[in-house]
Amino acid sequence: MVFSYENLYSSSTARAKRSEIRELLKLIARPEVISFAGGLPAPASFPLDKIAEITRQVIEESGPQALQYGPTEGDPKLREELVKWAAKDGIEVDLEQVLITNGSQQGLDLVGKIFLDVGDPLVVELPSYIGGLQAFNSYQATMYGVPQDDLGMRMDLLEEKLAELKGKGIIPKFIYVVPDFQNPSGVTMPTDRRKRLIELTMEYDTIVIEDSPYRELRFEGEQPEPIIKLDKDGRVITLSTFSKIFCPGLRLAWAFGPEELISKMVVAKQSMDLCSPPFNQAIAATFMSQGLLHKQIDVIKELYYKKRQLMLSALEEHMPEGVSWTRPEGGLFLWARLPEHMDAKELFEEAIANNVAYVVGSAFHCDEGGKNTMRLNFSYPSEEQIPEGVKRLATAIKKTM
Amino acid sequence: MVFSYENLYSSSTARAKRSEIRELLKLIARPEVISFAGGLPAPASFPLDKIAEITRQVIEESGPQALQYGPTEGDPKLREELVKWAAKDGIEVDLEQVLITNGSQQGLDLVGKIFLDVGDPLVVELPSYIGGLQAFNSYQATMYGVPQDDLGMRMDLLEEKLAELKGKGIIPKFIYVVPDFQNPSGVTMPTDRRKRLIELTMEYDTIVIEDSPYRELRFEGEQPEPIIKLDKDGRVITLSTFSKIFCPGLRLAWAFGPEELISKMVVAKQSMDLCSPPFNQAIAATFMSQGLLHKQIDVIKELYYKKRQLMLSALEEHMPEGVSWTRPEGGLFLWARLPEHMDAKELFEEAIANNVAYVVGSAFHCDEGGKNTMRLNFSYPSEEQIPEGVKRLATAIKKTM
Numbered sequence: 098m099v100f101s102y103e104n105l106y107s108s109s110t111a112r113a114k115r116s117e118i119r120e121l122l123k124l125i126a127r128p129e130v131i132s133f134a135g136g137l138p139a140p141a142s143f144p145l146d147k148i149a150e151i152t153r154q155v156i157e158e159s160g161p162q163a164l165q166y167g168p169t170e171g172d173p174k175l176r177e178e179l180v181k182w183a184a185k186d187g188i189e190v191d192l193e194q195v196l197i198t199n200g201s202q203q204g205l206d207l208v209g210k211i212f213l214d215v216g217d218p219l220v221v222e223l224p225s226y227i228g229g230l231q232a233f234n235s236y237q238a239t240m241y242g243v244p245q246d247d248l249g250m251r252m253d254l255l256e257e258k259l260a261e262l263k264g265k266g267i268i269p270k271f272i273y274v275v276p277d278f279q280n281p282s283g284v285t286m287p288t289d290r291r292k293r294l295i296e297l298t299m300e301y302d303t304i305v306i307e308d309s310p311y312r313e314l315r316f317e318g319e320q321p322e323p324i325i326k327l328d329k330d331g332r333v334i335t336l337s338t339f340s341k342i343f344c345p346g347l348r349l350a351w352a353f354g355p356e357e358l359i360s361k362m363v364v365a366k367q368s369m370d371l372c373s374p375p376f377n378q379a380i381a382a383t384f385m386s387q388g389l390l391h392k393q394i395d396v397i398k399e400l401y402y403k404k405r406q407l408m409l410s411a412l413e414e415h416m417p418e419g420v421s422w423t424r425p426e427g428g429l430f431l432w433a434r435l436p437e438h439m440d441a442k443e444l445f446e447e448a449i450a451n452n453v454a455y456v457v458g459s460a461f462h463c464d465e466g467g468k469n470t471m472r473l474n475f476s477y478p479s480e481e482q483i484p485e486g487v488k489r490l491a492t493a494i495k496k497t498m
Numbered sequence: 499m500v501f502s503y504e505n506l507y508s509s510s511t512a513r514a515k516r517s518e519i520r521e522l523l524k525l526i527a528r529p530e531v532i533s534f535a536g537g538l539p540a541p542a543s544f545p546l547d548k549i550a551e552i553t554r555q556v557i558e559e560s561g562p563q564a565l566q567y568g569p570t571e572g573d574p575k576l577r578e579e580l581v582k583w584a585a586k587d588g589i590e591v592d593l594e595q596v597l598i599t600n601g602s603q604q605g606l607d608l609v610g611k612i613f614l615d616v617g618d619p620l621v622v623e624l625p626s627y628i629g630g631l632q633a634f635n636s637y638q639a640t641m642y643g644v645p646q647d648d649l650g651m652r653m654d655l656l657e658e659k660l661a662e663l664k665g666k667g668i669i670p671k672f673i674y675v676v677p678d679f680q681n682p683s684g685v686t687m688p689t690d691r692r693k694r695l696i697e698l699t700m701e702y703d704t705i706v707i708e709d710s711p712y713r714e715l716r717f718e719g720e721q722p723e724p725i726i727k728l729d730k731d732g733r734v735i736t737l738s739t740f741s742k743i744f745c746p747g748l749r750l751a752w753a754f755g756p757e758e759l760i761s762k763m764v765v766a767k768q769s770m771d772l773c774s775p776p777f778n779q780a781i782a783a784t785f786m787s788q789g790l791l792h793k794q795i796d797v798i799k800e801l802y803y804k805k806r807q808l809m810l811s812a813l814e815e816h817m818p819e820g821v822s823w824t825r826p827e828g829g830l831f832l833w834a835r836l837p838e839h840m841d842a843k844e845l846f847e848e849a850i851a852n853n854v855a856y857v858v859g860s861a862f863h864c865d866e867g868g869k870n871t872m873r874l875n876f877s878y879p880s881e882e883q884i885p886e887g888v889k890r891l892a893t894a895i896k897k898t899m
Contacts, residue, residue: 100700100703100731100732100733102705102759104669104757104758105613105671105672105705106612106613106762107611107612107613107614107615107618107637108615109615109766110611110762110765110766111615137566138566140562140563140565140566141562143561143562143565145557145561145562145565145567146567148557148561149554149557149558149561150551152550152553152554152557153550153553153554154702156546156548156549156550156553160544160549160550161542161544161546162541162747163744163747164541164546164549164745164746164747164748165538165541165544165747166538166741166746166747167747177526192547198771199600199771199774199775200771200772202769202770202771202772203770203771204768205769206769206771209510210508210510210636211507211511212506212507212508212511212512214509214510215616217508220735228769228772228808229888231769232769232770234769235611235766235769235770236508244514268505270506271506271621299501301839302501303504303506304503310647329597330501331501332501340567340577341710341737344565344566344841345565345566345567346563346567346568346775346776346777347565347775347777348567348771348773348774348775355503357503358503361507361897362510362513365511365636368603368606368607368629368631368632368633368635368636369598369603369633369636369770370600370601370603370604370607370749371601371602371603371629371748371749373600373749374600374747374748374749374775374778375747376747376748377775377777377778385776386695461693485739
């Protein structure tokens, strides 16, 4: 008889489900499917030769250190490079305000660990990044959604929500936003909304988690102020990552925040994995110290700009009336809206039959809304695939309409 | 006014403290201190040239994949190598029973995540690995300690404890053991105790977490059966790591277990960090596929055997009567006992004044026992440092006696 584990599981395990996106990606792995579903960077952008050369240098110059355990907070050299990197945007942080993580996903998990007990309240965007929802869900948090418009989370509705919660004695542990070229919607929050966001955290005694993996990938328009830069009161943790501006395969990201909060995250990380790979950190630090990150970002921006153009043109050309989409000024994604009565989940089967894939928008909603929406990724598909994929998608939509 | 975060923290953050060992390691970083305190592998053993060569190959042959996101469960090539590796010890596992983690510390964290709610019971050894205690503590578990003797956890006392708990309606979520050259004690559990352990899990409806980072590092004597091999009922998760047999700086380890439990761990890992670095996994897979891991283990064993000999001889030569120690047949550590009335914490100051360091044994006890014990590491200090360090330690002990 096989023993049943049911009585041994934690309550979060009972609740946990595999990511819809990641399970989906397995199903659509057929080579004939053009996928706008993933969120992968274009591998053509990876600086293979530079990484090979730098790795050789790292092993030669500091192999025994790079292959040993390292400090939980991260390699001091890499953290110093990141302090300098922050300064270019006017963000002033000390070394003690920087933590290296295994991708920003670990940053989100750490935020969950230090703030969330079962049932604890927090505020997210509608729609919101699915990895954030998953991380906070794993702590069994209670999530309150505040709708976006084309300028990000609506501050009037946030204020309403915070007041309503306060009336019930509820103070959110934090407000989670992806302010730049949001995943999934592609929209960016302007500076005035960011200022208002900080004001509201002060009024309602909470903090902001600013998750900004795409900020450096702006093709056009002006960059609003980073939220952390607007904060004078220690109310912002900012998560940034090498995954979208260098490569994801090193699994390196970082968090900036008030020293006290970073220190709590360091303690939590000690029990999670002791430290991020010193080998990978040495590679990233050397890549930065040689001034290569700026150049790498230019390469990626040029590539994605072209791909976004191709996708926008194709949407313009093929989509039937009633379908609308965002026009992100950077990043990896855009967001399409079908007519109200349509359901992107129902459409999915027809799309797959047409050999094209996307992620249904409801996956990004903590309230099961967004049924008529979808996320389209333009960074990963090739320049040949983008127009053809959009054409296939339009065919599926027209047929289902 | 600076805002206070106290109301925002989770209860585990309120409880968390930095690791005593890791904080200690910072204090004793003076070059004149000979440290037996760390648990670091000898960097002289790291195969730098091989890693440089293999990294070049990985980038050349599969750079775009290795630098991209990968599956949460780990690189299939690495997992296949590990299935083969297991077979050499008679451990039969399928690919679906293997999960790659960021060091075994993440394995411990994942075990905590899938099994432990606040207050949940589990059984640990007295003494036990501090990283395990930290991980389970971060889930606010209730830990019950069962004493070891020179053959590991005492099964008679375990049975007593399980019966006592059952009388109170308490079933431990799992029993956590480090059966081979335990950290901290250096002792190994013989096969008959391992069999009894499995019987007891069946009788008391629980499972075993077998944490075995040092098993491959046996200098002499015969290897008992791995606990997972004795289990026919899906009651064992085994954690193993590259940190002690290859190098820690890649932060790679793995878990073997029943498919259902591994699948739960995969879901939990998705929300923690998406995946372990595919770059590092490709390096480890290539290292294994070239048959280099066996050779590497031979190099390490020769090195550590010599160091253990040096430490045992020096202890024999310098220690005053009343001090005893274990004689581990492998691994990185041995365990010393001072006379009952002595306190290793009080001794520590005198030891540091003599420029030698160790870890106080109480840090490894969930019940604050072990005051007269200490852990001595012999893998990291040099062959010159070991006799000199033991001499200094003996001087400090004699003075304090």
